Amino acid sequence: MAKSILTLLIIVVFTLIISFCFIILKEKDEKKPMEKKLITRKPAVAGSFYPKEKGVLSKKIDYFLTKAKKIDLPYNLRILIVPHAGIDYSGQTAAFGFKQIQEKNYKKIILLGASHHFYFDYAAISSSSVWETPLGKVPIDEDLRQKFFNKTQKIIIDENPHLLEHDLEVEVVFLQRVLKDFRILPILISHPSEELVKNLAKKIAENFDETTLLIVSTDLSHYPSYQIANQVDKATISAILTGKRKEFEEKIKAIEEKNLPGLDTALCGYEAIKIVLAFNELMGGFTAKLLFYQNSGDTSGNLAAVVGYASIGFYGELKHNWxxxxxxxxxxxxxxxxxxxxxxxxxxxxxxxxxxxxxxxxxxxxxxxxxxxxxxxxxxxxxxxxxxxxxxxxxxxxxxxxxxxxxxxxxxxxxxxxxxxxxxxxxxxxxxxxxxxxxxxxxxxxxxxxxxxxxxxxxxxxxxxxxxxxxxxxxxxxxxxxxxxxxxxxxxxxxxxxxxxxx
Structure with a gap:
């Protein structure tokens, strides 16, 4: 009997030792740095928002760029606001914006847009290593991503909102035709708090230099008639051109309170523009200029329910020069x-x-x-x-x-x-x-x-x-x-x- 108890005791002790060693090894394994894997975000809207064939896409974008006018500006663009609809509808308007940065020495492109599919209260930075389109691969600026990441401030790394989203992807294909040797930092927001608006604007300002461009993706009025869209978009563009966040918010509120027929929203990237204007004020205020305006009625011929598009640039000297x-x-x-x-x-x-x-x-x-x-x-x-x-x-x-x-x-x-x-x-x-x-x-x-x-x-x-x-x-x-x-x-x-x- 005593021998059986001793044997059982030995088995129990041995089992505990093995279990303890397994736990220790597991903890050590969990603490090991993960091997870096190259994560590629595949195109989500190739074949719908733009052609999926490389040659067809290149020719279409180049055609838009050829028709766009290069404007003589005294300084480089610091902010570019461009539309994100299917390029058959908004591509020409977007091309007027991208024409202004063609062959410029931009190395860091911060892409900011509003999510169309998810509701969340943080800023979601893409976790991918590269973004792929039919025109090739564009690397993510991983150093810049690490500088932006701040869990306390709700600036986090999350790929989920990016998986199906079109508004930043549409801008990337244009970038691939006008710039070389650049990296991107794609950021999506949905319903940011006031604190997040300020913190994200501050992050952008802290990391902004002569080789940085902030691109904001937004369309304007959604689904009013052609005539109403022209009126609403003119007011919205005027609000953006002030460069001042408070004036912008007040003017957009006044527009939407009119409850105009068919108008769902004055602009889908409202929250993103708030951040942009907060950033603009931190930088001392750049000069804003309308580069081009159209709506879908001009490109499709359907005047009953349209979407507005504008390219707007902010240019100026970086006033934070020492x-x-x-x-x-x-x-x-x-x-x-x-x-x-x-x-x-x-x-x-x-x-x-x-x-x-x-x-x-x-x-x-x-x-x-x-x-x-x-x-x-x-x-x-x-x-x-x-x-x-x-x-x-x-x-x-x-x-x-x-x-x-x-x-x-x-x-x-x-x-x-x-x-x-x-x-x-x-x-x-x-x-x-x-x-x-x-x-x-x-x-x-x-x-x-x-x-x-x-x-x-x-x-x-x-x-x-x-x-x-x-x-x-x-x-x-x-x-x-x-x-x-x-x-x-x-x-x-x-x-x-x-x-x-x-x-």
């Missing part, structure tokens, strides 16, 4: 820096900011200098470009608490501290040290696994000659020999700054 920093941006930057220190001392936390100035969304290196009674009390910077409003908070705390030359800043000192901010241009390598302009150029010296930086202000404050400036930089900041700037194995980089301080 050289165009205005007084409001400087004041807000200084406010963010000081408020960060105050909150850290009083609340022991960093309060996140959503800046009003479009300049603070740009990515740039930043230095923050702290002075107490005119004397240096801390100075640290970062050259890695990040959105300025984020970078400022990080760097001001490092200057206050992580400069190895000083003790950490105390709360009692804060009222005596003056903050100076330096916004940096991108460093450029030079081969002749004599071309450095004292007082204008900051300098980076790098070699033998050592590195040192002087801001332009150093030359202004010390009165050093160029040789003295570089000798101090080599010896004191980089820990190299004083004449290292003459060493062919040492690299020199120059940059410029916008510098401003509290009074």
């Amino acid at each position: 050289l165009s920093f205005d007084d409001n941006a400087k004041k807000e930057a200084l406010f963010i820096a000081r408020k960060t220190l105050v909150d850290y001392f009083e609340k022991n936390k960093i309060t996140p900011f959503l800046p009003q100035s479009p300049h603070l969304f740009q990515k740039a290196g930043t230095f923050v200098t702290l002075r107490k009674n005119g004397n240096l009390r801390g100075c640290i910077g970062e050259f890695e470009p990040k959105p300025l409003y984020v970078q400022l908070q990080e760097v001001v705390l490092k200057s206050a608490f992580a400069d190895p030359r000083f003790y950490p800043l105390t709360k009692e000192e804060l009222s005596e501290i003056k903050i100076e901010i330096s916004i940096l241009s991108s460093p450029k390598k030079i081969t002749d040290w004599k071309k450095i302009k004292l007082g204008q150029h900051g300098v980076i010296v790098e070699g033998y696994e050592k590195k040192g930086v002087f801001l332009p202000q150093v030359a202004q404050e010390t009165g050093w000659s160029l040789e003295e400036f570089l000798s101090h930089l080599c010896a004191e900041k980089a820990g190299l020999s004083p004449d290292c700037y003459r060493d062919p194995n040492v690299s020199l980089f120059v940059f410029e700054v916008i510098s401003f301080a509290e009074k």
